[in-house]
Amino acid sequence: MTILEKVTALLGEGAVLETGTDRVPRIAPGSPDAVALLMGTAHQEGWRVRIEGAGTWLPSDAPADLALTTRRLDRVPAVEPQDLTATAEAGIGLDQLRQQLADRGAWLAIDPPGLAGRTLGSVVATATAGPLRQGFGPVKDHLLGVTFVTGDGRMVQSGGRVMKNVAGYDLTRLQAGGFGAFGVIVLVHLRLRALPRVDVTHVLEGSRDELTPVAEEIAAAGQTPAALELVSPALARRDRWVLAVRLVGSPALVAADETGLGRFAKLRAEEAHGFWMRLAEGFAVRPVTFRIGGVPAASDELLDLLQHQLGDEWISAAPAAGAIRWSGDTTADRLQRLRRTLAALEVPLTLERAPWAVRTAVGHFGAYREGAGPLVAGLRRTFDPGGALVVATDGE
Amino acid sequence: MTRTTRTPKTARDLAGDLRAIVGERHVRVAVAARATYAMDGLPTHRRLPDVVVLPGTREEVIAVIRLLAVHGIPFVPRGAGTGLSGGALADDGAVLIVLTRLSRILKVDARNRSAVVEPGVVNARLSAATRPHGLHYAPDPSSQSACTIGGNVAENAGGPHCLKYGVTANHILSLEVVLATGETVILGSPSGEPWGPDLVGLFVGSEGNFGIATRISVRLTPLPRAVRTLLADFMALRAAGEGVSAIIASGIVPAALEMMDQSCVQAVEDSVYAAGYPRDAAAVLLVEIDGGNADAVIAETELVTEILRKSGARSVRSAASEPERERLWQGRKKAFGAMGRLSRDLVVQDAVVPRSALPDVLETIAGIAARHRLVVSNVFHAGDGNLHPNISFDATDEGMRTRVEEASAEIMAACIAVGGTITGEHGVGLDKLRYMPLIFDAESLGAMLAVRRVWDPDERVNPGKVVPVHACREWTRRTDPGRQPGVGPKPDPDGSGDQGGLAGPGGFGDPRAGARGQLVS
Numbered sequence: 001m002t003i004l005e006k007v008t009a010l011l012g013e014g015a016v017l018e019t020g021t022d023r024v025p026r027i028a029p030g031s032p033d034a035v036a037l038l039m040g041t042a043h044q045e046g047w048r049v050r051i052e053g054a055g056t057w058l059p060s061d062a063p064a065d066l067a068l069t070t071r072r073l074d075r076v077p078a079v080e081p082q083d084l085t086a087t088a089e090a091g092i093g094l095d096q097l098r099q100q101l102a103d104r105g106a107w108l109a110i111d112p113p114g115l116a117g118r119t120l121g122s123v124v125a126t127a128t129a130g131p132l133r134q135g136f137g138p139v140k141d142h143l144l145g146v147t148f149v150t151g152d153g154r155m156v157q158s159g160g161r162v163m164k165n166v167a168g169y170d171l172t173r174l175q176a177g178g179f180g181a182f183g184v185i186v187l188v189h190l191r192l193r194a195l196p197r198v199d200v201t202h203v204l205e206g207s208r209d210e211l212t213p214v215a216e217e218i219a220a221a222g223q224t225p226a227a228l229e230l231v232s233p234a235l236a237r238r239d240r241w242v243l244a245v246r247l248v249g250s251p252a253l254v255a256a257d258e259t260g261l262g263r264f265a266k267l268r269a270e271e272a273h274g275f276w277m278r279l280a281e282g283f284a285v286r287p288v289t290f291r292i293g294g295v296p297a298a299s300d301e302l303l304d305l306l307q308h309q310l311g312d313e314w315i316s317a318a319p320a321a322g323a324i325r326w327s328g329d330t331t332a333d334r335l336q337r338l339r340r341t342l343a344a345l346e347v348p349l350t351l352e353r354a355p356w357a358v359r360t361a362v363g364h365f366g367a368y369r370e371g372a373g374p375l376v377a378g379l380r381r382t383f384d385p386g387g388a389l390v391v392a393t394d395g396e
Numbered sequence: 397m398t399r400t401t402r403t404p405k406t407a408r409d410l411a412g413d414l415r416a417i418v419g420e421r422h423v424r425v426a427v428a429a430r431a432t433y434a435m436d437g438l439p440t441h442r443r444l445p446d447v448v449v450l451p452g453t454r455e456e457v458i459a460v461i462r463l464l465a466v467h468g469i470p471f472v473p474r475g476a477g478t479g480l481s482g483g484a485l486a487d488d489g490a491v492l493i494v495l496t497r498l499s500r501i502l503k504v505d506a507r508n509r510s511a512v513v514e515p516g517v518v519n520a521r522l523s524a525a526t527r528p529h530g531l532h533y534a535p536d537p538s539s540q541s542a543c544t545i546g547g548n549v550a551e552n553a554g555g556p557h558c559l560k561y562g563v564t565a566n567h568i569l570s571l572e573v574v575l576a577t578g579e580t581v582i583l584g585s586p587s588g589e590p591w592g593p594d595l596v597g598l599f600v601g602s603e604g605n606f607g608i609a610t611r612i613s614v615r616l617t618p619l620p621r622a623v624r625t626l627l628a629d630f631m632a633l634r635a636a637g638e639g640v641s642a643i644i645a646s647g648i649v650p651a652a653l654e655m656m657d658q659s660c661v662q663a664v665e666d667s668v669y670a671a672g673y674p675r676d677a678a679a680v681l682l683v684e685i686d687g688g689n690a691d692a693v694i695a696e697t698e699l700v701t702e703i704l705r706k707s708g709a710r711s712v713r714s715a716a717s718e719p720e721r722e723r724l725w726q727g728r729k730k731a732f733g734a735m736g737r738l739s740r741d742l743v744v745q746d747a748v749v750p751r752s753a754l755p756d757v758l759e760t761i762a763g764i765a766a767r768h769r770l771v772v773s774n775v776f777h778a779g780d781g782n783l784h785p786n787i788s789f790d791a792t793d794e795g796m797r798t799r800v801e802e803a804s805a806e807i808m809a810a811c812i813a814v815g816g817t818i819t820g821e822h823g824v825g826l827d828k829l830r831y832m833p834l835i836f837d838a839e840s841l842g843a844m845l846a847v848r849r850v851w852d853p854d855e856r857v858n859p860g861k862v863v864p865v866h867a868c869r870e871w872t873r874r875t876d877p878g879r880q881p882g883v884g885p886k887p888d889p890d891g892s893g894d895q896g897g898l899a900g901p902g903g904f905g906d907p908r909a910g911a912r913g914q915l916v917s
Contacts, residue, residue, distance in 0.1 A: 082645050082752035083781075127590075140597060141566060154871075156843040157836065162748040163780040164563060164820035166552045166601050167828070167835060168862065169844050173565070173597025177590055194647025222621050222688030250648060252695030253687065293589020295508040322508075322587040348591040365592035371581030376592055378850035382843075382871065393592070 003047060003065055010041060017069065024064055026052070028072040032089075032147060032155060032186040038068060039184065040153025043386045049151075050390040051180040053119030054093060056284060057126070061356040062390045070121050073186055078161075081106045084192040085144060085161055090121025090185045106192040109136035109226070111276060113283030113316075113325060113352075121185045127177030128291070128352055130280060131227035131246065134318045140176040142191050148175055148183035151384025161189040174379065177350075179364045181391040182383040196248035201272035202264035204243045211243040212300050212319060214263075218245065219296070219320035223257045227276075228320050230303075235282050235314040235327075236275075244275065282314055282327065289327040289353040290335070292342060296322045302347065309338050325352075332361035336395070339366050356392070363395025405467045407446035407491045414449050414491075417459045422497070424448040433477065433492050434485070437539065440743055440791075441482035441826050445472070445492035452497040454514070454572075454610040461608070462578030464491060470856040473604040475516065475547030478539035480744060481825025483551065483603050483861055490859065493608065495546050501525050502611070509616045510569060510586065515546025515609050522614070531616035534561035537821070538729045549609050552601030554821030556652040556728065557684075559779040561617060563821065565600040572611035573599060576852040586613060598847070603823050604858040606851035620651070620686035622693040625721045626701065628709040629677035633657060633762070636679035637755030639707035640778040643683070644751050646703055648696050652684040653779030654728050657758075660735065660773040660786075664727045667734035671727025677710065681778065682728055731775040732786070738771060739788035743804060746828075747811035748820035751781040760810045761785050768803040770796075782820035783811065808834070824862045832862075838869040846871035 001009075004025045008016055011034050017026040029035045042049050042065075050064040054071055070091030078087040081104040088097055094108075095116035101108055111130035112123045124146065127139045136142070145159025148171075158171035175185055204214060208230070215228055227246035236242040245261060247254045258266075267275060283289045294302045299319040306315065306326055313328030335358065339349045351364045368376055376393070414423045424430055425447055434442045451457045464471050472486035474494045486492040498514035501522060505511065506529035513522060519540040523532040536555035537543055543553070549571070554563045561567075570584030584596035599606055630636040636655055643653060656664070661673045661680055673680050683700055687693045701712045715721035727734075735742060749757050758774065765772035765787075776784040785807055789800045808818060808831055818824070818831040832841060845868045848855065 080750065080752065082641055083750040084644060085750065127594075137562070137566065140594060141562065150843075154839050154843070157840045158843075160748075160817040160835065161815055162750055162817050162820070164554055164558070164748050164777075164782050165817045166821055166823050167817050167819050168824065168832065168841075169605075169847055170552070170565065170597055170601050171843065171847065173594045174847075176594060176597070178593050182593070193649075194645065197647065222618060224688055250692070250696055250699070253689070253692040256687075256689035256692035291589075293585060293587040295505075295510070295587050297507045323589065346586050348585050348589050350589075368592050369582040369585075371575075371579055372583060372592060372595060375581065375595060375850060379593070379847065382846045382850055 006041070006045070007038065007066065010037060015072075020060055020067070022061065024050075024067050026067045026069055028069045030072045032073065032149065035068065035073070035149045035184055035186050036153045036155045039149050039151060039388065042066070042388045043152035046386065047388065048390050049388050051184050053091060053122035054117050056115040056118050057122050058353055059355055062392070063356070064390045068184065070119060070184070070186070076100050079104050079106060084194065086190045086192055087161060088120055088188055088190065090124070090188060091119050093117040094120055094123060101192060102195055105195050107195045108142065108190055109193050110139060110142055111280060112139075113280050113289065115281055115284050116277070120188055124176055124185055124188055125178060125180050126352055131229040131244070131276070131316070131318060133323060134228050134321050135224060135226035135248070136193070140173050143172050143176055144189040144191050146172045146175050146185050146189070147187035148185045150183045151388040152386055156183070159189060163191070179391050179393060180389060181380055181393045198251050198254040199246070199248045200254060200258070201267045201275060202245045202258070202261045203267060203275070204264045205238060205240045206243070208241045208303065211241055215243055215319045218260065221260055223260060225257065228318060230317045230319055231279060232313070232315040235279060235316060237278065246276070279316060283325060283353070286314060286327040286329060287355060288330050288335070288358060289325065290349055290351045291323060291325045292347050292349045294322045294324070294345065294347040296320055298322065298345070298347070299324070305341065309341070310334060332358045335362045336366070343367065359392040361396050363392055365393050366395045405469070407469050407489060410463060410467060410469065410491075411447055413463055414447065414460060417463065418449055418451050418456050422450040422452065433474065433494065436477045436479040436482060436484045438480045438482055438744070438827060439741060441485060443485040443487055445486035446489055448492045448494060450494045450497050454498065457493070457495070457498070457608060457610055458574050458578055458580065460493060461574055461576065464856070465577050468854065468856070470859045472858045473546070473550065473608045475544035475550070476518070476542045478543040479547060479551060479825065480746070480822040481551070481819070481827045483823050483825030483858070484547070485826065487860065495608070496544065498610065504529065506531060508586075509618070510613060511616055512611060512613045513545050515544060515549070515612060517545045519543050519545060519548060526616050527619065530619050532619055533567065533614055534558075534617040535564045535567055538732060545612055545614065546609055549600050549612055550602065550604045551821070551823040554777065554780070554782065556654050556777060559653055559777065560649050560651045565597060567615045568596055568600050569613040569615055571596055571599060571609045571613070573607045573609050575607040576854065576857045584613070588615060601823070603825060603862045605848050605862055607857060618688075621688050622690040623651070623684060623686040623721070624693055624697040625715040625724055626683040626697065626704070626712055627673070627715070627724055628681045628683065628704040628712040629674045630679045630681070630708060631677065631710055632708065633679050633758050634755040635708035636681055637758055637778070639681060639704050639709060640754055641752050642703045642707050643700055644779065646699065648685070648700060650683050650700065650779060651686040652682065653777070654682040655774065655776055655778035656680050656728065656731060657774040659771060660731055660775040663734045663738055663773065664731050667730070667737060669727050669730040669734055671723050673727060682724060728775070735773055735786050735788065738773070739790060741789050741791040742786055743789070743800060744784055744786045745804065745807060746782070746784060746819045746822040747808060747816050748780065748782045749811050749814050749816035751779070753814040753816070754778060754781060757783070757810060757814060761807055764803050764806045764810070768799040770799060770803055772803070777820070780820065781816070826861060829861070829864045832864050833867040838867060841867050842869040842871045
């Protein structure tokens with residue numbers, strides 16, 4: 001029996017999607033239990049499995065015996081606007097989820113890079129936060145719990161669906177940003193906000209040197225912007241750098257923060273929507289995207305370093321949060337060299353998106369800090385004892 | 397050839413070696429000295445450690461742990477001992493490592509809003525030290541005047557202001573951790589961006605099972621420029637619960653949203669912490685709105701006031717001055733202590749429920765209390781749905797103890813039935829071990845145990861806590877099956893994890909010598 005025949009017998013014909021150009025069978029289990037069944041079988045049979053969502057973020061190019069896509073796990077079992085929580089399956093597109101939440105007056109304050117249809121599971125697994133991390137924190141801060149399936153087909157729940165929870169170890173945080181190395185996320189419990197009554201964006205153009213102190217001033221002035229993002233000209237499709245400030249909340253709160261933005265131009269609602277969407281989508285266009293996290297005071301120096309080592313490509317930075325995302329065309333060698341330079345500054349580089357050849361050479365994580373490597377290896381063995389999950393965490 | 401067998405050393409045998417590392421004064425073996433450490437903030441669990449050691453530097457911590465590793469002796473980390481889960485208690489056979497002497501604030505970086513501290517730094521002291529920079533450490537457990545940052549990290553501690561600012565896990569950037577072997581690992585990065593998978597996130601809240609954090613880098617938060625504190629009182633518990641739900645659903649995120657019921661209010665008003673709460677109210681809400689702009693704070697305060705009135709508040713008043721605000725908060729933060737007046741002993745729970753379920757759950761709890769003829773007082777983080785029902789009782793009354801145990805289990809079951817969890821900020825420790833299988837299946841508990849063994853293969857760090865081993869499906873085998881028996885936790889077939897259950901006479905300690913249940917926090 002071929003792999004395809006075995007999987008068809010296991011999950012039915014409906015789970016087998018059209019095979020991609022690389023001839024790797026693409027399987028779409030229709031439930032979390034079906035994911036567990038598939039991974040349990042893969043473990044026993046020694047199949048190598050790559051995890052996919054909608055296929056819009058990571059290229060579907062990892063060598064594998066089959067591709068497991070979560071795209072049929074697209075239900076939203078619960079939206080609780082009174083509690084500001086929701087439970088969604090991992091394969092739902094973020095655009096669809098946003099719409100369902102908005103219909104109930106609720107909002108997920110995450111604006112990850114990528115196309116609008118990127119799956120929730122992909123965003124959680126890669127912990128790719130966007131500009132809203134300034135006001136609402138990284139992806140992990142929006143998670144109350146996850147259910148995941150290990151590389152050998154065990155289904156594990158962690159966390160719960162209430163606001164605070166310290167029952168047991170926080171495996172949710174291990175999954176957020178684990179790039180699927182510790183299992184396939186199938187269900188996510190989310191912390192929501194009420195749909196903001198006011199949501200405005202102001203922009204200021206200028207040189208980086210002009211805009212950096214302005215961003216620092218805003219951060220120091222006690223304002224609480226939802227986003228405070230410095231965007232490179234290429235990414236913003238403008239002639240100069242752009243400092244964008246997004247304010248959300250009650251009319252009183254937003255009005256108060258707007259008073260300090262005299263020099264900025266306020267975007268109309270549809271302009272603002274287009275601005276942030278282009279920014280997000282820009283990061284799904286070029287072949288390589290990564291993020292680095294430095295302390296706020298080092299932001300300027302880190303931007304110089306990126307421009308010097310890789311060139312002035314598509315950059316979006318939250319100077320007050322110390323987070324920088326870069327996208328462009330580069331080589332594994334240059335990324336490895338950059339990672340070494342950054343490591344000496346205690347700045348981690350996480351490779352978010354790249355062709356397989358680059359991912360496998362550089363690794364999403366690359367080298368670890370003192371003593372952490374054996375822990376990561378131990379956790380991988382625990383959650384994927386047979387090495388069924390094809391994820392390039394460490395690089396060469 | 398004759399094989400010589402070496403008798404394994406016990407914790408007590410190592411007292412001399414420990415003294416050589418930390419100094420004579422900092423190793424305690426006398427019963428009276430060890431008894432000081434036999435409880436934490438929860439008076440219902442008591443265990444006497446074999447040896448207590450108080451290292452003064454990270455190097456001493458490492459040397460102590462290496463010594464214990466060589467001899468396979470289990471150990472338990474402990475901060476100020478204000479925890480409420482029995483998590484910082486060491487069994488017979490284990491060494492208790494008390495970290496309060498590692499109390500230096502190593503660095504305050506105002507520009508990057510961060511600080512690096514040793515684990516024994518007291519929570520409130522860190523905020524006081526950073527105040528001149530216009531910053532503070534936001535998580536504020538009620539025990540913040542005594543509890544340590546290391547303990548906060550272990551328990552993922554919360555506090556009233558975590559509603560807006562997040563719990564401990566949201567404020568830890570990086571950690572230096574000493575593993576059970578004595579090896580040191582660095583987790584995270586100075587900016588808080590994970591270095592690889594989020595091992596800081598995994599470590600925070602692991603209740604001392606993964607190792608000892610010897611250096612902790614924390615995020616600091618700007619002090620709010622404007623604050624308004626409201627006291628609202630209600631003639632019905634349900635109306636107060638509905639007021640909470642209405643505020644949450646409005647989209648305004650108060651800095652804090654706390655509730656106290658009548659029994660708690662009266663206990664506070666009878667104590668030295670009297671805050672001027674109306675004694676005849678069925679419940680009071682303490683709501684704090686803060687922010688960087690005074691006009692915005694005033695506008696949001698007006699909106700919240702209107703919501704509270706619509707929900708049936710009899711009165712809503714704003715603290716007119718800073719001393720009045722402090723008095724209102726003092727009453728709330730010292731409520732546990734004040735409730736010590738109600739009875740000889742007290743148990744406190746920590747369940748979390750969906751916020752919309754609060755009105756129903758509060759009524760259910762009142763019904764359970766009435767049915768078991770017990771006094772249950774509620775003081776809790778209503779905005780998070782984090783309940784703290786306190787049951788007052790007399791542990792010398794055996795019938796009453798049974799009723800308390802039954803009522804506790806029923807309250808927990810009611811919270812779980814509406815989709816809640818068993819602990820929001822106090823941790824599992826020993827106290828909630830038996831409840832873990834109610835919310836996690838055997839596979840998920842097995843996963844936790846397997847993760848614990850990645851960090852600590854021999855399960856020597858804080859053994860017998862958090863994960864009820866008997867309820868786990870097996871994932872991995874111990875890497876060293878030849879490890880000495882008898883140095884781990886005692887067999888605990890029912891998972892209740894204790895020598896005395898609800899401690900009373902006959903449990904460890906002498907009630908005549910003042911072992912009366914008192915909560916430290």
